[in-house]
Amino acid sequence: MDIFLEQLINGLTLGSIYALIALGYTMVYGILRLINFAHGDLFALGAYVGFTILGVVFSSDVRAIWLVLIVIALGATIPVVITSLTIERAAYRPLRTSHRLTTVVSALGAGIVIQNAIMLIWGSRYHAYPGWAVPSGRYEIFGVNITLMQIIILAISLLLMVALYMFVQRTVIGIAIRATATDHDTARLMGINVSGIIRLVFIIGPALGAIAGVMIGLYYRQIHYTMGWSYGLKAFTAAILGGIGNIPGAMLGGLLLGVLEIMGAGYISAAWKDAFVFVILILLLIFRPRGLLGERVAEKV
Amino acid sequence: MKFSLTNSRTLLIAAASLALIGTAAAQDPIRIGLQAPLTGPWAVEGEMAQNSVQVVVDKINADGGVLGRQIEIVLGDDQGEPRQSALVAQRFVTQGVDAAIASYGSSVTEPAQLIYEDAGMLNIAYGATAVSLTSHGYEYFFRPTSRDDSEGAFFAEFATQTLGADRIAIVHDNTTFARGLADAAQESLGAYEGAEVVFFDAVTPGDRDFSAIVSRLRQQDPDVVYFTAYYPEAGLFIRQLRDAGVDIDFVGGNAAVNAEFIEIAGLDVAVGAMVLQEPLVADLEYTQAVDFHDEYVARHGAAPSTPWPVYAADSLNVIVAAMEATGSTDSADLAAWLHSGVTVDGITGEISFTEAGDRASAVIKVYVVDDEGQLEDTGY
Numbered sequence: 092m093d094i095f096l097e098q099l100i101n102g103l104t105l106g107s108i109y110a111l112i113a114l115g116y117t118m119v120y121g122i123l124r125l126i127n128f129a130h131g132d133l134f135a136l137g138a139y140v141g142f143t144i145l146g147v148v149f150s151s152d153v154r155a156i157w158l159v160l161i162v163i164a165l166g167a168t169i170p171v172v173i174t175s176l177t178i179e180r181a182a183y184r185p186l187r188t189s190h191r192l193t194t195v196v197s198a199l200g201a202g203i204v205i206q207n208a209i210m211l212i213w214g215s216r217y218h219a220y221p222g223w224a225v226p227s228g229r230y231e232i233f234g235v236n237i238t239l240m241q242i243i244i245l246a247i248s249l250l251l252m253v254a255l256y257m258f259v260q261r262t263v264i265g266i267a268i269r270a271t272a273t274d275h276d277t278a279r280l281m282g283i284n285v286s287g288i289i290r291l292v293f294i295i296g297p298a299l300g301a302i303a304g305v306m307i308g309l310y311y312r313q314i315h316y317t318m319g320w321s322y323g324l325k326a327f328t329a330a331i332l333g334g335i336g337n338i339p340g341a342m343l344g345g346l347l348l349g350v351l352e353i354m355g356a357g358y359i360s361a362a363w364k365d366a367f368v369f370v371i372l373i374l375l376l377i378f379r380p381r382g383l384l385g386e387r388v389a390e391k392v
Numbered sequence: 393m394k395f396s397l398t399n400s401r402t403l404l405i406a407a408a409s410l411a412l413i414g415t416a417a418a419q420d421p422i423r424i425g426l427q428a429p430l431t432g433p434w435a436v437e438g439e440m441a442q443n444s445v446q447v448v449v450d451k452i453n454a455d456g457g458v459l460g461r462q463i464e465i466v467l468g469d470d471q472g473e474p475r476q477s478a479l480v481a482q483r484f485v486t487q488g489v490d491a492a493i494a495s496y497g498s499s500v501t502e503p504a505q506l507i508y509e510d511a512g513m514l515n516i517a518y519g520a521t522a523v524s525l526t527s528h529g530y531e532y533f534f535r536p537t538s539r540d541d542s543e544g545a546f547f548a549e550f551a552t553q554t555l556g557a558d559r560i561a562i563v564h565d566n567t568t569f570a571r572g573l574a575d576a577a578q579e580s581l582g583a584y585e586g587a588e589v590v591f592f593d594a595v596t597p598g599d600r601d602f603s604a605i606v607s608r609l610r611q612q613d614p615d616v617v618y619f620t621a622y623y624p625e626a627g628l629f630i631r632q633l634r635d636a637g638v639d640i641d642f643v644g645g646n647a648a649v650n651a652e653f654i655e656i657a658g659l660d661v662a663v664g665a666m667v668l669q670e671p672l673v674a675d676l677e678y679t680q681a682v683d684f685h686d687e688y689v690a691r692h693g694a695a696p697s698t699p700w701p702v703y704a705a706d707s708l709n710v711i712v713a714a715m716e717a718t719g720s721t722d723s724a725d726l727a728a729w730l731h732s733g734v735t736v737d738g739i740t741g742e743i744s745f746t747e748a749g750d751r752a753s754a755v756i757k758v759y760v761v762d763d764e765g766q767l768e769d770t771g772y
Contacts, residue, residue, distance in 0.1 A: 215435040361596070
């Protein structure tokens with residue numbers, strides 16, 4: 092039982108990071124029916140910017156680690172959001188009326204551009220977040236092993252997800268987002284600034300992605316310019332699992348994917364964990380093509 | 393993609409006309425292909441290999457070259473990927489380079505060696521130790537390194553006799569090399585009374601989260617963990633192992649520990665990690681090794697942090713020695729000469745090859761990461 096709980100916490104930690112990235116995919120899809128393939132690379136950019144801020148702004152003498160964490164998390168989101176808005180303006184908006192496949196190709200291209208830009212700026216080697224910046228601490232609660240960093244990741248992710256959910260459900264802007272997701276033309280007739288809402292979605296999603304990137308850097312310490320692709324793929328899978336376009340679905344899908352992956356590695360075989368995860372995804376899509384919480388049948392892409 | 397394609401067309405035409413005339417003009421360089429992971433996850437290995445080969449090339453060219461001709465290195469970036477590796481090998485064959493040094497990583501070398509064999513081109517692997525590579529009866533493939541089975545046997549003896557471990561955990565990554573090494577170690581451990589492999593599983597290359605495998609490994613309460621995969625995962629693995637409070641001996645296979653391993657893991661965690669590998673160039677006493685080491689340090693500030701780049705340099709030494717001895721650049725002549733039991737004086741000592749193309753005698757040592765983040769020879 093102890094080991095099960097420990098694996099559950101491992102899975103929820105991994106899953107909450109997937110969920111944060113998945114929200115970026117699902118929100119853009121919900122509004123534009125576009126799979127923003129550049130999103131994974133925006134997440135990687137967040138991890139790298141966080142790494143640079145950490146190295147340039149702070150030194151190892153800093154005692155207030157909490158302050159450092161807040162500064163790098165916020166500092167990393169700004170360049171990522173600017174990049175995201177640039178992509179939206181340059182690569183997606185001119186194609187808004189064209190065929191959907193064209194936009195998907197454009198998104199793939201934007202992702203490749205960001206990935207290569209990261210490689211050119213920071214190089215193709217691995218980078219490691221400095222050890223002093225990582226809050227260290229390990230607790231044993233009823234025989235269950237949990238690290239301070241895991242607690243931080245779980246707490247921040249949960250907080251961000253609840254905040255986003257409340258924002259979308261309870262505020263006027265949230266209602267406007269949901270209205271735009273349902274029908275652009277009707278929303279426009281109701282006096283909603285649809286372009287503004289689209290921009291907003293391209294701000295919120297990548298900002299969450301950038302924070303996830305910084306947390307990945309702090310948790311695992313090692314970052315690489317190709318990481319956007321592997322995490323992007325997993326998060327995209329999570330969005331599909333939960334029902335793409337649905338915000339609580341992406342949260343549920345992310346957490347579920349993380350837990351499934353860890354349970355697969357913990358109880359079946361670590362070598363086969365990805366196969367295990369994707370078999371479950373395929374089965375789910377056969378029996379419930381909309382995903383767990385998806386309301387609409389996905390139209391062809 | 394970095395291919396040095398300088399004047400490739402002119403050189404191709406030159407090569408073609410040479411073949412017609414049948415004599416080597418003094419001014420045409422001998423072209424050797426160097427296939428290495430210059431980008432991708434193993435970029436640091438590729439860079440060190442390129443630097444090492446360059447040291448030897450400059451020395452040979454300064455001394456008047458080979459057979460009166462200068463040596464030119466043609467670079468091919470295989471990105472540490474089997475698919476790219478096949479493309480690079482094809483390109484070298486099409487370009488008609490005289491011989492190839494290829495490559496780092498057994499799974500990467502595998503598709504390339506087949507292409508070189510079919511084309512009848514001498515190819516020497518500098519960082520590919522999987523047993524299967526020399527089991528195909530290839531005529532043109534050689535490697536100046538050890539083989540996984542000898543390292544596996546060495547680990548079994550070291551873990552049980554020196555470390556006194558009974559319960560042993562083995563972690564690989566399902567690639568040809570790491571799986572082969574893990575299997576070899578497991579098999580060798582069978583010969584030791586009381587030794588038991590209590591954990592045997594794989595990580596996924598490129599993955600970052602090993603919490604599940606670490607939690608499960610901890611339940612088995614092993615005395616030592618043998619990590620046979622590559623350094624990007626090894627650095628993350630040892631950190632997550634220590635974060636989970638598992639304080640057992642960590643022994644890396646010969647691709648697990650280098651300068652980047654220490655950076656990824658953090659020095660506080662990496663200290664005390666052991667690695668079984670071929671000797672580092674700093675610990676070799678041959679004149680050639682000392683000269684090479686000094687020149688490399690003068691150029692790049694520090695010696696290569698793994699043995700492999702030096703084997704890339706030695707691969708070139710082997711090719712050059714064969715060309716000098718046979719007076720030919722034809723791969724069939726070179727391979728026949730290398731198969732005839734001759735000995736080449738290399739940076740890593742005397743190199744001779746078995747019938748299969750393996751190095752006849754290879755040394756393995758135990759290194760440990762010291763307080764300053766240097767690899768220290770333990771003397772075992």
